[in-house]
Amino acid sequence: MKLTIGANGWPVIGHELTVGQLRRAVQSGAVAHAYLLSGPARIGKEHLALTFAQALLCTAESSAKPCGHCRACTLVAQRKHPDFLTLDMAWQGAMLPDKKSAQSITVDAVRLMNSELARSPHEGHWKVLLVPEAEGLTTQAANAFLKTLEEPPDQVVILMTSRDAELVLPTIRSRCQPLPMRPLPLSRVADALRQQGQHSEERTRLLARLSGGRIGWALQAQRDDTLLTRRAEALEAHGRLLRANRAERLLAAADLSKGDHALDMLQTWAGWWRDLLLVQSGAASRISNIDQRAELDHLSHRLPPTASRAFLRELQRLLAVLETTNANGQLVWEVLLLKLPSLSGEWRMANGMTD
């Protein structure tokens, strides 16, 4: 991918406030010891963290750091710089071979990292630690990290990322400088996609809407078609199941539960139903599946608003069940598909369509 230099001087699209803050910190040397980058998935947290690490470790003479092509910048981009550490499963597996099969970061890994950080940097002036998905740390691991996080050795900068700052232990959160990252305006995403060029305007607009402002998602969908293909499959299955009878749905549930991308599919469905709700509520200009407009308009009269509301609630509930418990996947899909409003005329009452 061609990296365009953003208006703010860093190869980061959007997030001007956050980038400006980090840039000033690098220039003035007033770098905080710990940051918490938070925001939805694929919004660019790790990319920004890597860029910040590059800026800290860059060896270029000029003040325009990161230069992007010196040895340090290249190594950080490849995550191989000796002063750039990542507390993730790969690191844990490499450093503690007996913990290779662990499900999460263990206390031992955190302790090892604590002592690793106590050593001075190998090359540059900084030692940067990236802790991705900090909300996934167990309570024990997070607690073992508290003292280091509060007063780390000089020259250490800790960058934590999380999809939601509220999910991180409060004692961790309050020790970091917060860097909340929010979805970009959709127009900004569309502009960025246009700069990458080579695609139709229609597709650009659709991707921008679908991304919900998550620039990382938009760029990935632009690069390879898997995301869009997967979405088309999800919509196709959805349309088919809307018109299917009970027996067909139960058969489909068995297949769907074995699929690899159940969550993506639920996301797509939820987006579609949200759009239907928007159309029914008179806010059709804000829908994200703009290529489905005709179908949505058509169905907005055939399905009552109560049905879309109830099914959206059901989607949310089942998603929570899937994410937070180890529920039987097939059972969840069966419940979901039986609650899916029907266009087949059968058991219309089942889905509150009489009201």
Add this chain to the structure above:
Amino acid sequence: MSQQALYRKWRSSSFDELVGQPHVVRTLTNALQSDRVAHAYIFSGPRGTGKTSSARILAKTINCTAAPEARPCNDCHLCRSISNGTSLDLIEIDAASNTQVDKVREAIVEKVNFVPSEARKKVYIIDEVHMLSNSAFNALLKTIEEPPPHAMFILATTELHKVPETILSRCQRLDFRRIPVSEIADHLAFILSQEGIEAEPELLALVARQATGSMRDAQSLLDQLMAHGGDRLTVADARAALGLASLEAVQQLVALILAQDIGAALLLVNDLLDQGTDPRQFLADLLDHLRALLLTLAGNSSQLHDLPEEAIRQLEAQRGQIKPRALIEIIRRFTQAGSELKLALQPQLPLELAIVEAVLALQGQGDETVLSAMPTAAPRPDPAAGRPLSALREPRNDYAPAPPASQAPTAPDTGESPQHPPTHEAEPRAATPPPAPTVPHAAHSLAWWQAEWEAVLARLDDMGETGQRAALRLKFGHPHEVDGAKLVIGFPFSIHKEKLEAPADRQAMLRALRAVGGETLEAELRLVPRTAPASSPPKTKFELAADDPVVQEALRHGGHIVDVYQS
């Protein structure tokens, strides 16, 4: 090296500087002055309230070489060595990374007997102590109970409930409290003046409110804002950095919801989020506004003095547009949306759903009031629904024990209290206050009693010990039949009936019943076995559905019921 965060740079270094914990400061300074310092303390409280700071100050004060009244001087070599963490006699242990019993034995139990190298006392600070393992705690017990005279312990934790009782009972316990907003704001103002940075006074209040009582949170936020802006911090910048929507946007959304304009409300929310508003912050602001509206509705707007006049005027204008019950429902929806944000498929979805449902709650409020005005509508409404909001307006002092019998028919405050005069059985919840009782013997219907049953129980429950005992038994009964001025109460088991027939219980029960249902009321207790319920057996869902006029119409046209689903 990295710039020190504000919370490290401005860590309190003497008890005078410690903000918001006067009770802790007083306890510790008194102990120091009278030389009665305990051998072990445990500091507990939420994050960022000064536990670690206090522990270090205490360590300094004990060891400082200056004159007693000047301690800690923060200038002698002992104070300085403690401040920069080089003292040999201050042993700060991170319990979270040293949880095992071996570490505790090695670091504490085996070394505690060595005298301090230069200070008066060896001070062990064990931070995040709740993370120690059980055996580690037990290994500490003897040492903490009777440490050598030259040693003392300070334990600090955010989760006191995880510390064993055996440890707690050996320590003097000091609870740190959340710091009030005003004190956080004052301290932030002090820090900014020292740093040579200007800030709008509004901004400090804003940051302090965001910090929810934690000074470290407040200082981290301030750090963030200082990194954003130059020498002058403005509210506008802070709002942008924190993703706060303007107050006007919040008010506008509430106005749109009250106007039941779903489309416009959804557009507004989508635009706000598109411009970078943080959904969680927005929800918090929205709930603040709705709470203010609820207080206004309950006639308690005196608590809203910190709102601008303009906002209060708007609240006054909005109060006529919504009924309390609908507002409570709306607040519930948005609160639920807040907890759904964590797992949301799309950040705006919970908000959008809540808006749609809020408008539905508003549209339903007309019907709801009609429903609740008809006592037969709900045989057993939930207690909250049965209690009119006028109850929120002021404490119900008429629930005082043993109300005199003559009190019952006084004019109710809005005509909706349970102590309704016995005249208006048909319209007990009419909006207008009912006229004074004219026909004293008109009895309430059975449905009325069923609706007021919770009120009877609540009243009885308020009548002292006897009342509570009677209420417990009466709960097993239910209004069974109305026979002129006599209410028959049915009991499925004889034991509750017999107990209630004891004179004291019966007296209390009658008092409560009369206070609710009128002076001349009599009551009879009757055994009504479960096998012979008062009403006909519950209908099947098929029969229920067949009662519906729409379904009947369909049946007349040749349809038949295949299955019935509750939507």
